Amino acid sequence: MHIEKSHQLHKRAQEVIVGGVNSPSRSFRAVGGESPIYMKKAQGAYFWDVDGNRYIDYLAAFGPIILGHAHPQITAAIFSSSTNGILYGTPHELEILFAEQIRQAIPSMQQLRFVNSGTEAVMSTIRLARAFTGRDKIIKFAGCYHGHADLVLVAAGSGPSTLGTPDSAGIPQSIAQEVITIPYNQPQLLEEALQKWGDQIAAVLVEPLVGNFGIVPPASGFLESINRLAHAHGALVIYDEVITAFRFHYGGVQTLFDVEPDLTALGKIIGGGLPIGAYGGKKEIMEHVSPEGPMYQAGTMAGNPLSLAAGSACLSTLAQPGTYQRLEQMGTTLHDQILNLGRKFDIPLQVNQYGGAFTVYFTEQEVTDYETAKKSDDQQFAQFFQLLLQEGVYIAPSKYEAWFLTTAHTEQEIEMTILAIEKSFKQMKK
Ligand code: PMP
Numbered sequence: 001m002h003i004e005k006s007h008q009l010h011k012r013a014q015e016v017i018v019g020g021v022n023s024p025s026r027s028f029r030a031v032g033g034e035s036p037i038y039m040k041k042a043q044g045a046y047f048w049d050v051d052g053n054r055y056i057d058y059l060a061a062f063g064p065i066i067l068g069h070a071h072p073q074i075t076a077a078i079f080s081s082s083t084n085g086i087l088y089g090t091p092h093e094l095e096i097l098f099a100e101q102i103r104q105a106i107p108s109m110q111q112l113r114f115v116n117s118g119t120e121a122v123m124s125t126i127r128l129a130r131a132f133t134g135r136d137k138i139i140k141f142a143g144c145y146h147g148h149a150d151l152v153l154v155a156a157g158s159g160p161s162t163l164g165t166p167d168s169a170g171i172p173q174s175i176a177q178e179v180i181t182i183p184y185n186q187p188q189l190l191e192e193a194l195q196k197w198g199d200q201i202a203a204v205l206v207e208p209l210v211g212n213f214g215i216v217p218p219a220s221g222f223l224e225s226i227n228r229l230a231h232a233h234g235a236l237v238i239y240d241e242v243i244t245a246f247r248f249h250y251g252g253v254q255t256l257f258d259v260e261p262d263l264t265a266l267g268k269i270i271g272g273g274l275p276i277g278a279y280g281g282k283k284e285i286m287e288h289v290s291p292e293g294p295m296y297q298a299g300t301m302a303g304n305p306l307s308l309a310a311g312s313a314c315l316s317t318l319a320q321p322g323t324y325q326r327l328e329q330m331g332t333t334l335h336d337q338i339l340n341l342g343r344k345f346d347i348p349l350q351v352n353q354y355g356g357a358f359t360v361y362f363t364e365q366e367v368t369d370y371e372t373a374k375k376s377d378d379q380q381f382a383q384f385f386q387l388l389l390q391e392g393v394y395i396a397p398s399k400y401e402a403w404f405l406t407t408a409h410t411e412q413e414i415e416m417t418i419l420a421i422e423k424s425f426k427q428m429k430k
Contacts, residue, residue, distance in 0.1 A: 009035075030378075081310075098312045211402055248357075317407075360384070373400060
């Protein structure tokens with residue numbers, strides 16, 4: 001495979017863009033690559049790079065592209081919206097329609113506000129929880145990633161853990177002290193933390209189904225325990241559904257599992273591929289947000305017509321019957337086949353799958369939290385990643401990320417992917 005043009009672009013990029021990338025998770029450093037691949041075009045389930053190579057895409061832009069690339073409904077919505085002006089700085093009707101569309105799917109978001117990224121959405125829920133409770137500390141779970149705001153970049157998963165910087169430089173110790181991090185899926189440790197700091201905790205923040213140390217579902221009863229324990233200590237529960245909302249069904253993990261948080265942060269899929277975030281929750285809490293209440297939060301680009309038009313088109317398309325069954329079927333096929341191939345080539349691995357998303361961990365041990373996810377072998381993953389790339393399959397360049405299926409994937413791509421995995425495993429065994 002020739003990737004000379006990508007190499008050349010990366011050399012140029014490194015001169016003007018720090019590290020050559022606008023987000024560290026796009027770098028290939030964790031997988032031993034000289035340079036990342038520069039894409040030129042994306043259509044349906046495929047990417048084409050600047051050297052003319054084609055890849056089946058399982059990155060889905062780290063989640064948002066659930067309908068595949070350049071989906072006609074989304075591009076039409078963006079085009080048609082843009083002809084009416086792209087930013088007003090005033091309220092407009094689509095804000096209401098789209099908020100209603102989201103609230104219908106996730107009723108705990110009685111009121112919400114649109115922002116521009118998942119980071120902003122989570123950051124705002126935390127400020128609001130602090131404003132509402134008059135407390136400063138939060139509890140979060142090791143390996144969960146909630147964006148790059150100071151407070152949540154402590155023991156975060158995904159990009160930071162891949163790069164070996166679980167705590168970013170530049171975060172004051174005084175802020176890190178306001179965060180208590182405990183392992184996922186262990187309610188007794190949450191209980192202990194709350195017993196110790198309970199009256200200082202504004203909120204327990206959680207990815208209700210983890211996407212950031214790979215796909216890790218909550219153990220049975222874990223989410224219910226979070227609600228019970230947090231509320232017993234007067235703390236709010238915040239769900240970070242930036243990855244999970246509209247990923248597994250038309251709604252959030254909260255509506256799928258029937259557990260309600262006080263506040264929810266959204267992003268990714270709800271923008272259909274354009275920048276977006278949203279946060280919301282119970283009306284009596286949301287009423288603390290400016291201009292209704294004393295908690296300030298604002299945004300020049302917030303609620304911009306293009307993101308909302310793309311997001312609304314995306315959700316309407318996802319609402320069609322059969323969408324999520326198809327994604328799940330493809331996820332299950334890949335799950336089963338990867339496990340079979342692991343056995344065939346005697347490569348110890350785990351496949352954590354939920355619906356149309358899964359992660360392959362090169363470890364003998366079941367993965368239920370960040371510690372067990374870390375055990376996935378770095379070198380094996382890097383080799384697997386590079387071999388798949390050679391075979392025309394693009395997955396996220398980190399052992400902590402998920403493969404995301406899109407509605408543009410078909411049986412044909414799944415078969416080609418299984419063949420590519422088989423070839424890669426064969427090579428890894430040599
Ligand atoms: N929360 C979760 C669960 C995420 O996965 C991410 C992004 N990967 C974020 C928050 C941050 O979102 P953004 O990158 O849009 O700021």
